[in-house]
Amino acid sequence: MNTYTWKLSKEKLNNTNLYLYSNFIKQVFKIDTQNDFNKIWKWSVENPQNFWKSIWDFTKVKGKLGNILLQESDIFFKNRFFPDSKLNYAENLLVKNNEKPAIIFKSENGYKTILSWKELNLNVAQISNWMKSNGIKKGDRVAAYLPNIPEAVVAYISTSVLGAIWSSCSPDFGTAGVTDRFSQISPKILFIGDKYFYNGKKINIVERLPEILNKIPSIEKVVVVAYPGTKIKENKTTEIKKYNWKELIDKKNKNKIKYVLSGFNDPMAILYSSGTTGKPKCICHGTGGVLLQHNKELQIHSDVKDNDRVFYFTTCGWMMWNWLVGALSSGATILLFDGFPMYKKDDLLFEFASEEKATLFGISAKYIDALNNNGVIPKNNHDLSELKTICSTGSPLSKEGFQYIYDKIKKDVHLSSISGGTDIVSCFVLGNLFQPVYEGEIQNRGLGMDVDIFDDKGFSIQNTKGELVCKKPFPSMPLKFWNDEGDKKYKTAYFEKYKNIWHHGDFAKITNNGGFIIYGRSDTTLNPGGVRLGTAEIYNEVEKFEEIKESIVIGQSWKNDIRIILFVVLNKDYNLNDEIKDKIKKAIRTNASPRHVPSKIISILEIPKTKNGKLVELAVKQSIEGGTIKNLEALANPDSLKQFKNIKELYE
Numbered sequence: 001m002n003t004y005t006w007k008l009s010k011e012k013l014n015n016t017n018l019y020l021y022s023n024f025i026k027q028v029f030k031i032d033t034q035n036d037f038n039k040i041w042k043w044s045v046e047n048p049q050n051f052w053k054s055i056w057d058f059t060k061v062k063g064k065l066g067n068i069l070l071q072e073s074d075i076f077f078k079n080r081f082f083p084d085s086k087l088n089y090a091e092n093l094l095v096k097n098n099e100k101p102a103i104i105f106k107s108e109n110g111y112k113t114i115l116s117w118k119e120l121n122l123n124v125a126q127i128s129n130w131m132k133s134n135g136i137k138k139g140d141r142v143a144a145y146l147p148n149i150p151e152a153v154v155a156y157i158s159t160s161v162l163g164a165i166w167s168s169c170s171p172d173f174g175t176a177g178v179t180d181r182f183s184q185i186s187p188k189i190l191f192i193g194d195k196y197f198y199n200g201k202k203i204n205i206v207e208r209l210p211e212i213l214n215k216i217p218s219i220e221k222v223v224v225v226a227y228p229g230t231k232i233k234e235n236k237t238t239e240i241k242k243y244n245w246k247e248l249i250d251k252k253n254k255n256k257i258k259y260v261l262s263g264f265n266d267p268m269a270i271l272y273s274s275g276t277t278g279k280p281k282c283i284c285h286g287t288g289g290v291l292l293q294h295n296k297e298l299q300i301h302s303d304v305k306d307n308d309r310v311f312y313f314t315t316c317g318w319m320m321w322n323w324l325v326g327a328l329s330s331g332a333t334i335l336l337f338d339g340f341p342m343y344k345k346d347d348l349l350f351e352f353a354s355e356e357k358a359t360l361f362g363i364s365a366k367y368i369d370a371l372n373n374n375g376v377i378p379k380n381n382h383d384l385s386e387l388k389t390i391c392s393t394g395s396p397l398s399k400e401g402f403q404y405i406y407d408k409i410k411k412d413v414h415l416s417s418i419s420g421g422t423d424i425v426s427c428f429v430l431g432n433l434f435q436p437v438y439e440g441e442i443q444n445r446g447l448g449m450d451v452d453i454f455d456d457k458g459f460s461i462q463n464t465k466g467e468l469v470c471k472k473p474f475p476s477m478p479l480k481f482w483n484d485e486g487d488k489k490y491k492t493a494y495f496e497k498y499k500n501i502w503h504h505g506d507f508a509k510i511t512n513n514g515g516f517i518i519y520g521r522s523d524t525t526l527n528p529g530g531v532r533l534g535t536a537e538i539y540n541e542v543e544k545f546e547e548i549k550e551s552i553v554i555g556q557s558w559k560n561d562i563r564i565i566l567f568v569v570l571n572k573d574y575n576l577n578d579e580i581k582d583k584i585k586k587a588i589r590t591n592a593s594p595r596h597v598p599s600k601i602i603s604i605l606e607i608p609k610t611k612n613g614k615l616v617e618l619a620v621k622q623s624i625e626g627g628t629i630k631n632l633e634a635l636a637n638p639d640s641l642k643q644f645k646n647i648k649e650l651y652e
Helices: 019-027 037-046 049-057 088-093 115-135 150-163 175-182 206-215 243-251 285-303 321-330 349-356 365-373 399-409 485-494 534-541 578-591 615-625 638-644
Strands: 005-006 103-107 114-117 141-145 165-169 187-194 194-199 199-204 220-225 242-244 267-273 279-285 307-311 333-337 360-364 389-393 415-416 420-421 426-430 450-454 466-470 503-512 515-520 548-558 561-570 602-603
Touching: 005 279, 005 399, 019 037, 019 049, 019 285, 037 049, 049 285, 088 150, 088 165, 088 285, 088 321, 103 115, 103 194, 114 115, 114 150, 114 638, 115 150, 141 150, 141 415, 150 165, 150 321, 150 333, 165 175, 175 534, 175 578, 187 206, 187 548, 199 206, 199 285, 206 220, 220 243, 242 243, 267 285, 279 349, 285 321, 285 426, 307 321, 307 349, 321 333, 321 360, 333 548, 349 360, 365 389, 365 399, 365 561, 389 399, 399 415, 420 503, 420 534, 420 548, 450 503, 485 503, 515 548, 534 548, 534 561, 534 578, 615 638
Parallel strands: 103 333, 141 165, 141 187, 165 267, 187 220, 220 242, 307 333, 307 360, 360 389, 389 415, 561 602
Antiparallel strands: 103 114, 194 199, 267 279, 420 426, 450 466, 466 503, 503 515, 548 561
16 A cells, blocks of 8 residues: 555645535535545536536536536437536636736746736737637637747637637647648638747747648638747748737727637537547537536646636647646636746746746656656755645656655645546546545546546456546547547547447556556557657658658657657668668657657567558557567467567667
């Protein structure tokens, strides 16, 4: 059993949102939970209609609650919560209009800017009205290729004002990665940054615009955004007129925000999850589901309150960015950081958190490990007295990571390790303040999320590694995949393994404490640094090289994280040398993203395949990591797996 690490004092317990919520459902639904989280969770999954209505009421959602709480279906993902309700996502985020800070931004080079709630409202009014005047209406797609800057938040909220559908990519994605995503959804407007900075290097974004426009003919208008603290960088002439963000914001008009009401299950954002074949999947999320989930996770699980200051280290291409922006609904100030988190100093993020009195500080397990390895002791140099919660997501946080946080960062803090994904733009398992924190464990299931661990036959298991599943529908499951006729991709992604049960593709275990340990992906999806990547984008680049006959990509568990390993079979007369390796890495970095670049490229003699010619990435991963390889009889060349057993490079 893991070691008990931390528990909230009784004196502070009565001031938490979870305590208030427990009393709320006791009064409204006559449920005496006795401040027992497990009892609250059990009630939430047994009474989904009442539970999700309680979240609507407790978090004071602005909108018209309809008469139907749940429209049931025999098909898991066809269940619809609040089908006749109406609301606007943006209206629920713009909860204030005063001079207090709504957004505080800092770049890696120290440039800082603050956007007050009043300024945020004015900017949203300007941008949403400009988009409306240019024909953007409910259901239209708006794309953004922006760094993590305040303008991205403004554009996101402005899109939601109109009931249009938002989609964003981080600028570290290359042109191919961007066009593979946006071309599928046919956006009418593109917001694009002129540049960004990473580890002291300036990278031009807007020079990619001509190629983007060539591949996405649906784009009618382009808005160029200068990086904060810099002048706009011009690009090559394009046939489409480009608008300057600053000029749109500076227009002297007094237009008010005109919110367009959407259905609870109308689409409001498209996120992307890559696979092993084809282009990234376009995951369409609904207005109400996203809002309710984020309100629940931020306010009840993470205790975010009015005037709190919430920070998460993220980019606009990761679902945690949407989660962070969602904190505005709680009346919190959000803190944005853009750039390399260890630029010139290892504790740069803690400097930011200290300066701005962050109450919630969100980072990755990989970042914690890096701090620990570098001997950084944040508590010695920074005032973290306001910090209530540290969130960790991405890759699993090790016991050593837990120890480091409590020993070197802050002794009295709620360490909320969380896990979910782009697929649900939220979490399956996360923290709560009624229970103790145990080393190496995520505290519990999310309220309303009927999460379990199954074996291969579909039986529930405890204290044994198995597949993470969700047994009942929930509001933030995807509405659909864009351009997915007959929901074929949707069904394959989540419902192929277990009939009518959500299968997430993570290995996990329920501990004797009732907590969760996440072990990483059970499928072939890569997860370096906690960011889910598909192998297809790597294969697309590698197959272009005349030197390479074929290849296979896996994610190897390495130092509490995942690193990408690319195995290649070379064509006749070629040998794998540094020149070829460098060419491959450059192509992947440029056209996919730096995250897709393999840590190792290794030459092998033969690619393991099934009898019908499919690659078997999972079998290769299991061979390397000593796992059990199932269905060997399905392989055309099972002996080929032996070559992965003792490769020296895999242990360096």
